[in-house]
Amino acid sequence: MSIRSKYNIAFKGLSIGKHVFDYEIDRKFFAEFDGGVVEDGNVNVCVTLEKQSSLMVFWFDLKGTVYVQCDRCLEMYDQPVESRERIFVRLGEKEFTDGDDLIWVSANDYQLNVSQLIYEFICLAIPIKKVHPDDENGNSTCDPEMIEKLNNYIVRDDNESNPVWNDLMKFLDNE
Numbered sequence: 001m002s003i004r005s006k007y008n009i010a011f012k013g014l015s016i017g018k019h020v021f022d023y024e025i026d027r028k029f030f031a032e033f034d035g036g037v038v039e040d041g042n043v044n045v046c047v048t049l050e051k052q053s054s055l056m057v058f059w060f061d062l063k064g065t066v067y068v069q070c071d072r073c074l075e076m077y078d079q080p081v082e083s084r085e086r087i088f089v090r091l092g093e094k095e096f097t098d099g100d101d102l103i104w105v106s107a108n109d110y111q112l113n114v115s116q117l118i119y120e121f122i123c124l125a126i127p128i129k130k131v132h133p134d135d136e137n138g139n140s141t142c143d144p145e146m147i148e149k150l151n152n153y154i155v156r157d158d159n160e161s162n163p164v165w166n167d168l169m170k171f172l173d174n175e
């Protein structure tokens with residue numbers, strides 16, 4: 001049985017009102033998804049279902065860390081993630097489309113699997129620019145050795161690939 005079945009929320013038998021489901025997301029969860037955006041992490045996800053007669057509201061409160069690669073020094077680090085997302089679930093035939101936050105499920109369905117939603121919300125919570133956070137003194141916590149290696153590479157590469165720029169600098173100096 002796939003671990004995804006842990007994320008089935010059987011809404012049919014639930015009473016009208018609020019129901020809370022807690023999940024601890026770890027490496028095993030991320031292994032279920034292709035794409036490689038995140039392969040490891042620890043995220044606490046609290047799903048609150050507000051059940052009404054013909055509509056359900058699912059709130060997703062996420063908090064934790066994901067293990068990702070730093071864009072600056074290329075080392076792995078724990079990126080904090082925290083977010084609150086909401087989706088609406090309606091039962092029955094799709095009558096209208098109301099943005100990305102509405103899901104239609106068949107009137108015969110009795111459960112909703114939230115694993116894909118949780119994965120997408122975690123990915124959305126990761127900042128576009130992923131870098132090691134600064135320490136309490138505001139200094140970068142990137143790997144200094146890697147930064148130096150990368151800088152050397154970039155400088156050397158610039159000199160080799162920009163002879164035109166060097167000639168232009170000489171020209172400007174002579175003026």
Ligand SMILES: [Zn+2]
Pocket residue numbers: 070071072073074075131132141142143
């Ligand atoms: Zn870094």
